[in-house]
Amino acid sequence: MTNEIRTIFNRIAPVYDQLNDQLSLGQHRIWKEMTVKWSAAKPGDTSLDLCCGTGDLTFRLARRVGRTGKVYGVDFSPNLLNNAQERCKNYYPQPPINWLEGDVLNLPFETNYFDAATMGYGLRNVKNIVKSLQEIYRVLKPGAKAAILDFHRPSHQQLRAVQQWYLDNCVVPIATNLGLKEEYAYISPSLDRFPTGREQIELARQVGFQEVTHYPIANGMMGVLVVIR
Ligand SMILES: C/C(=C\Cc1cc(O)c2ccccc2c1O)CCC[C@H](C)CCC[C@H](C)CCCC(C)C
Numbered sequence: 313m314t315n316e317i318r319t320i321f322n323r324i325a326p327v328y329d330q331l332n333d334q335l336s337l338g339q340h341r342i343w344k345e346m347t348v349k350w351s352a353a354k355p356g357d358t359s360l361d362l363c364c365g366t367g368d369l370t371f372r373l374a375r376r377v378g379r380t381g382k383v384y385g386v387d388f389s390p391n392l393l394n395n396a397q398e399r400c401k402n403y404y405p406q407p408p409i410n411w412l413e414g415d416v417l418n419l420p421f422e423t424n425y426f427d428a429a430t431m432g433y434g435l436r437n438v439k440n441i442v443k444s445l446q447e448i449y450r451v452l453k454p455g456a457k458a459a460i461l462d463f464h465r466p467s468h469q470q471l472r473a474v475q476q477w478y479l480d481n482c483v484v485p486i487a488t489n490l491g492l493k494e495e496y497a498y499i500s501p502s503l504d505r506f507p508t509g510r511e512q513i514e515l516a517r518q519v520g521f522q523e524v525t526h527y528p529i530a531n532g533m534m535g536v537l538v539v540i541r
């Protein structure tokens with residue numbers, strides 16, 4: 313399963329950023345900006361972007377923590393990480409980002425290391441959500457926050473139907489034209505399996521987070537889980 317997920321992301325790497333812009337009508341940039349804000353990262357912080365992919369959230373986090381801060385971006389797809397590193401070369405001055413190839417279920421960091429963390433569209437894709445939350449808990453300092461952005465199923469049935477229609481009739485056909493039908497068709501079943509905001513809150517509490525909130529955004533089609541260790 314883990315290898316299958318890695319293969320999906322390695323395969324979509326050439327079109328990933330462009331399709332996110334087109335398919336979300338640019339909205340994913342706003343959702344990511346909100347996520348970084350909710351992580352409460354501040355200048356000088358040591359911060360972590362889990363499942364960083366091509367680095368969209370990582371670069372935003374780097375802007376927040378500034379020259380005195382540090383950012384680590386972790387992902388297990390070498391192709392997406394390669395794109396992130398190529399993008400990084402276009403920045404002047406170079407942001408203080410360390411790109412690491414690795415599994416977010418087994419993070420290569422000490423306990424109590426980070427002041428803030430973000431994760432964008434990663435939690436739905438990991439093979440063990442509880443283990444992933446436990447690893448985030450472990451590496452955050454007491455009192456530190458993580459903000460976790462992902463798709464969400466709106467509780468309003470008509471909005472849920474619009475979301476499903478959009479995935480089936482826009483996202484998958486556009487990806488099919490690029491030879492990536494299976495890869496994008498994977499989003500829908502992964503969303504069906506993904507815990508609701510309420511369920512995510514319950515899981516995060518069980519892991520031990522002190523304060524947990526889930527913010528539905530984009531009419532409930534997306535959500536941000538904010539946890540404080
Ligand atoms: C940045 C976005 C998605 C990232 C993403 C996450 C995944 O788990 C994938 C799995 C497999 C292939 C690709 C991805 C992937 O790209 C969010 C924006 C892109 C979405 C595909 C667009 C979804 C739009 C909403 C369902 C509805 C928005 C309607 C509105 C009219 C814009």
Ligand SMILES: C[S@@+](CC[C@H](N)C(=O)[O-])C[C@H]1O[C@@H](n2cnc3c(N)ncnc32)[C@H](O)[C@@H]1O
Nearest residue numbers: 321363364365387388389414415416432433437
């Ligand atoms: C949809 S992409 C999101 C990329 C980026 N965060 C964004 O918002 O654009 C999901 C990412 O999660 C990564 N991923 C999934 N499971 C992972 C794991 N167990 N360890 C590390 N990375 C993982 C994939 O390689 C992929 O880059």
